[in-house]
Amino acid sequence: MANANGPLSVPPILRQIASILIITSLGHTQDAVVFQQSYLIASGPEISTLLVGKVSNVSLSLKTVSPSSATGNVGPPSCVGQATQWVVSQEPVGKIALQVHLRLDRSLRLCGDNETDTDCCLKPLCVLETLQLSACVNDTPQAAVLIQARIHARLHPVSGSEGNTTVPNQFYQTLGPCPCDLKFSSCDVRCCCDEDCSTEELKLFGAHCLPGPFGGQVSPPPDYQCSAQSTRNSPDWFPFLCVTSPPENNPHLGLFYKGNTITPKPGPSFQTPVWSAPTPVNFYIQGSPLYMPNDQYFTIPQKVLGQCINGAPVAFLENFNVTCVTLLRSCPSGPPLLTEPSDLRIRVNNGQGGDVTVDVMDEVAYDLAPFVSSTDTLTSSGGSVVCKNVTVAMDYKLYWEGNSITSVTLTRTVGSITLNTNVFLTTRYSAVFLNGQLTAQANSGNPGYQIGRPLIAGVVQALGNNTDVIQRTSIELWKPGDGFCFTAEKEQVLYGHNSTAGCLLPVSLQNLSQCDSLRETVISLQGTLVRATYVAKSGKPDHLSATDWVKISFGSMNASTTMDDTAVSCSRIPSHQHIHVWSLVTGTVDGVPQREIRALNVSYSLSNWELDCGGGDVSPCADPTGTELFPVTSSVTFIDIPINTGPPKSRFQINFTEYDCNRNDVCWPELAFPLTRYYTGEPYSQSLAKGLILVFFFVAASVLGTPWRQIRQAWNSAAV
Structure with missing residues (x-):
């Protein structure tokens, strides 16, 4: 295809x-x-x-x-x-x-x-x-x-030969007469010895056959063959080191002289492996799957890689809220859209050797507008059909304490759907872990941040008695969807993951005539991504301790600057929001680096928006209600603060630069180059040894040279 x-x-x-x-x-x-x-x-x-x-x-x-x-x-x-x-x-x-x-x-x-x-x-x-x-x-x-x-047409193997390959008796038989023949009953391109190639197919690549033994022939013969060299241009080693062997006898063609027929043994290859049953744990930890008494996973429909999976395991302390869209051509006949309360009252291991039973409560949805939408492109034959007790929502609440589950409640929402045309059914599935009446919130590390965990942010909330608590929230980016800002979803920023996302905002000529209102709209859209005023230093912050949090700094957009607005354009639109996060590795726990956030800054990039009236489409500039799409983007960048592990500089090194070769044109320590450590062309021990040898030769030349000979002659004359 x-x-x-x-x-x-x-x-x-x-x-x-x-x-x-x-x-x-x-x-x-x-x-x-x-x-x-x-x-x-x-x-x-x-x-x-x-x-x-x-x-x-x-x-x-x-x-x-x-x-x-x-x-x-x-x-x-x-x-x-x-x-x-x-x-x-x-x-x-x-x-x-x-x-x-x-x-x-x-x-x-x-x-x-x-x-x-x-x-x-x-x-x-x-x-x-x-x-x-x-x-x-x-x-x-x-x-x-x-x-x-x-x-x-497709060529299929002959029945009875699938999976079995019989090798003939190899007595003087070439096992690989055509090594480039790789596909069974199919012509391989540029393989001229492939017997499956027809005459018409060989004409397509006949002049471009694969050379050498991999093409089924040895041409030209290698230089080491005695027959490959002539007497005129043979090298010096040729008469003594050449090889006498026929070209057909080479390791690539695999010529065998003795052997027996090989009968392959049937095996489970190319079959789906049999997976072992899940092994339940003794107690639950964050992220571990929940089990039922029969050692099977406790499952709820979820989204995996963008697709809804009915049998997805539920992870301990991992909340989710997903929607799945199903095209109904007929009434559902099985789970998860059609279930009985008795089928949902299952038992779940509590993590301490016992189990709890799911308590099911039913609600009837009379207004199905949020769940059902019809389509006119596909029509079903026949009259109207009423599907009763169709599940449109399943909301689980799992109460926990310590490392165990104390109780599970399910609120199932059902409704009656009339099928006179094919309809799209949007079902909601959610699971929330509650500790008492507080929603479970997973940490992002213990104590330092771990890569891939959500960034923890918060806003200050007064509790009275001069006591403030930081209410936990998150910093988000745009999530890919239908592309429009007013319907786009958001996703959490993950620590250590640099990313960029955006959405499209339809802007008309009427919007561009009100630039102040347009700027406020874009600022409001960008503000929904970062609602927090603080960010947690570590992945396990204390909500009552202000020392565990860092105040977020927001960049100024210079509102006092003169705006260059026209009738069809608006200037200084904060179309891009950039989040910079500075972090530092403060230590390790069991060999795992612990990272701590030191600062977070939110800034904006300003751009000019103007309708494109050129080309063949001038409708946006002629119609005040005609729209053009402009991008609104956001990005996050994580910056590692380097750790200075060198020794602190002395006051002499800071104040005096006479002997600093990096900040002075004259470098006195290099006078003895290469005997000093400023010479980095080779190891210091070797350069020192070579330098001393040079000094020795200089001294020896001075002693044995003309000055020493004159002194010796004068000494001998005085002695006589």
Whole structure:
């Protein structure tokens, strides 16, 4: 499954990111619908593309087209579909995007000899056709995409040989006559000795075969072969060190002379491993999973990597609140959407050898607007169907003390859903750990911060009697979602993780005429990320001790500066919020570094916002209500304070620089270079030894030279 730029299969968690980028680029055309690509090339049985815009009333039409031999065009899009060998399905992505899937509804198996089954491919090139997929509103085409399908038949191994490879008797048999033949029953590119390659395929790369033994031949022969050197240009060592051996006998081809047939033994390879049952712990600690008396995990539906998982274990003292969206085409028939109270009253290990039973309380939701939304793109056949007692919310409260669970209560919200069209059901699942009536709040270290733990912040709250307590909160960044600031979610800042996130704010010409109000709106949006005034020094702060907290400093935006505002632009918009965190390693506990925050500063980068009236789209500047999307971003950067481990400088080193080679042009200690430690070209011991040897030779030359000879002659003359 591929398009012109590569594979079309995109992981679900990346579809939201792609939607944000596409929505940003299509901010001017939110009322229209467009395909992400205008032309696709498919080499597999599945194709996917993205339709962006107002997709609530869009219907899809697929037909086979033929390009004109004269012009090459396929004609205008049409809303009249045709019967093809493709099945079209669609899946909503966000609010204004639709993921469209095409699946080939036929077999890609190559037909055998004298086979009468019609569901197979007569030729290796099984599918070769051009498709036109149109998006229509009220039988009027709005967008279209051309799909060139070129799919080859799949070659399957012969039945009975799967998993078993029989090696023939190797008596004078070459085990590897074609080492580049890597794929079974498939032609390997540039492998000219591959017997699976047809004549047409060999013509594509016949002039670019793999050289050497890995291509099935030794060409040219290596230099050490006696037959490779001639008498004229042979090296000096050639007559004595050359090797006499046939080129075919080389270690890459694996020529065996004796051996027996190898029969492989069946084994559990390429099978799903059998996982051992979870081993319950004697007592609970933060982050450990909760167990039931049958040694199975206590599970609640949660989100894992952006996907809802029904059997996700619940971690001790880890709160969560998630929502899952399900497309209902019929009434649910099993958990978690349809459950009985008796199925939910399960027992949970309390962590001290006993167990507690979940207490279930039911609530009926008469207003299902927050949970149910219908879709007009898919309709179900038949009349209305009422689904009774459908679970729309499950809220768990787990009371704990020490390392154990004291009780568990579940509030289940149910409602009756009428299905006259396919609907999207949004269910809520939450779990909160309570110590008495206080919500459990996990620490981020003991005592120092640990990388990957949430940053702990707080605000001062007066309790009376001149006593203040710091109420715990968090510092957040924007979380990727549908891209818009007013609906974007937030996520906590994790210690040691530098990150940048943002959202999009629609701004119209009317907003740009009120720059002060626009600045206040952006400041308010940025202010929701950092509501705290203090940040905890360590990962386990005392909420009653002010010494465990550091006051957050906020940068000034210079409101007194003159604003250069115009009719279509606003200046000095605080569009980017930057959080700088300075931390220091204060020690280690059991070899784990303990980090402490020393300062946190919040600053803003100002930018000018102006509507883009150039190009072909001038609607934002002509229509006062037309909007353009502007980014509002935030980032966090962690800075490590270096530890100065050197000895303190003396007063002489601080006040006098005459002998400081780093701050003075004349360096007297280098006079004896390289005998001093200022010479770093080699170890000091070697430079000292070499220097002393030079001094010895200088002294010896002086003693044995002309001055000493004259002194000796004068001495001898005086003696005579």
